[in-house]
Amino acid sequence: MDKDNRAYLNMDLLRFTTAGSVDDGKSTLIGRLLYDSKSIFEDQMEAIEKTSRLKGEEHVNLALLTDGLRAEREQGITIDVAYRYFHTPKRKFIIADTPGHIQYTRNMVTGASTANLAIILIDARQGVLEQTLRHAYIASLLQIPHIVVCINKMDLVDYKEEIFDNIKNEFMKISHKLDVKDIRFVPISALKGDNVVLRSKVMDWYDGATLRHILENIYIANDYNLIDPRFAVQYVIRPMNQQYHDFRGYAGRIASGQYIVGDTITVLPSGFESKIKSINLFDKELDFAFAPQSITMTLEDDIDISRGDLIVKSNNLPQSSQDIDIMICWFNEKPLKINGKYNVKHTTNDLKCMIKDVEYKMNINTLEKNYSEKAVKMNDIARIKIRTTKPLFYDAYRKNRITGSLILIEENTNETVAVGMIL
């Protein structure tokens, strides 16, 4: 294999989300990242040039690249989450591009659920707004490990350091109310290109990294929880052929932590203990495996294990309860029903629950908790109590995004009506 191709094998993957409204320059920013990494192709460019012309628009509308649905193109808005892809020599990137208005909170939550990093855009002329708070809150609620606050349109405020500093301080004040570990600030002009890919020549007072440099170099290997070993069984593999007559493998994706051959494990809910006999990935046997690998495990003892069971290390057990407190985002037009029954999906487990109570609703524009309001409607975020039909084995979402998350499904329509983060 030659050098170019080998380099490609050393790239890792960063998923990031951008939330923003029509006017704050989000499309321009994404367009620039894609364009400067040569990820917009000629025929795509031609197609959007043609459409922009037909619509009588003065400039090429880069939003047409992502707004793929007919309804979105007709109305000129982003309705859904769009996924975009680009790479630089160092990394492959997946952008979950979401609309920023309050009526699309659920889409922002969706985009945030798998992201390592969130870009929050602030218009330098306007400073921290209600929507800034909302976007920052969602990033913290969904536990996105890294936030990059881009203070955009610096060209329209004469590239003044003072303005950048004021907005930064203002944002730091609100961030005390949030649960975010890593926040960075970059003064940019997406339109002119300052500090997006290339360093700004005008803002010589800024000695931090450009946005792209941050995206390429931010350390993400620690974003997975490598401490608490959790493995939910997805599927039991029994070849039942001559060669592998007694093979009984438990297939799944490691949610967190690592497993080493010989480890003593506990299977939940049964509580049986055994030792890991082998870890298989296709025709290879591994000495150890770690999150987020998909593997197959065999055990020393023949015990009854099926889909939905959790295999953990015996010296590190998760929490277990039937009464669970969760933060939810409601996704459906039909409002939440207190005492209503819903199906639950948690890891690879299917069960049912009843909603016992709504503790408070969150005003995500002010970050105030409203304890008197119990009506939870589409796009609302609330803290609720549920009781499940059988004990759930879980970790707090703060510690574990996989074993700490669940979805609620309405029984009649089978629609996903809410998503929850366990407290």
Next chain:
Amino acid sequence: MEKYDLNHLRELEAESMYVLREVAAQFERPSLLFSGGKDSIVMFYLARKAFFPAKVPFTLLHIDTGHNFQETLDFRDELVKKNNVQLVVGSVQKTIDSGKVQEETGYNASRNVLQTTTLLDAIEENKFDCALGGGRRDEEKARAKERFFSHRDEFGQWDPKNQRPELWNIFNGKKRMGEHFRVFPLSNWTELDVWQYILMENIEIPCLYFTHKRECFLRDGVYLATADFMKLKPTEKAQVLDVRCRTIGDITNTGLTLSKADNLEDIIKEIAATRTTERGGRFDDKRSDTAMEDRKKEGYF
């Protein structure tokens, strides 16, 4: 690379294997749409990985327009034999013969749209409750909005404005009788990822992807292969050229690339340098701005 780093291909692989296992667990009669193109080959390879040492628990479903390259069909049959899997072929010719659909006429006649009827019939006849597809979100803007688990109503239709939310790695495959799902394990892969993975894992692909001499003609800036059912306009001239396929579909809409690349490394270099999308050579997408969305709503791949 440090001990706990996965490169991006390994992470995509782990994600796809997870999705394939969810399909096997959540559905009764899942099928895998197999076209003989590189994406469906990679999807099948990942399925072998996900269920090894057991057999792939999916029936392969090939929708045959009757206008396929012979090399593709040979490759398909060889793969089926080697892996001892079930194959169901849905024939567009049969759908035409039964009078259910009308064949297009004219120079740019294509059976592309007709495939949808054949596909939905095959899903219904075989009682498949899920069809795995090799579609990727980077291919086309309507696909960029597609879920991993995509719900279809009892008419096989997709409602893009009313899709189920998909968060973390929780997939809701619950459905009523008669409805089915399309699942796309390669959603997050790009064209380059697929090629790099083929190289990394040394996966066998049809010879059509490598340079070969073929009789072609130029139409609207795209080279197409000649065939009995391809009518040439008076101004078009057939000539033998060194070409290869960037995508493999039906002969009528597979644009050929002038290329001398005879190995994977050269193909990857070619793709990394190219300035047009893979589907740029596909006649089926050029029909309108939302051609893909419109076909997908009706039940297309």
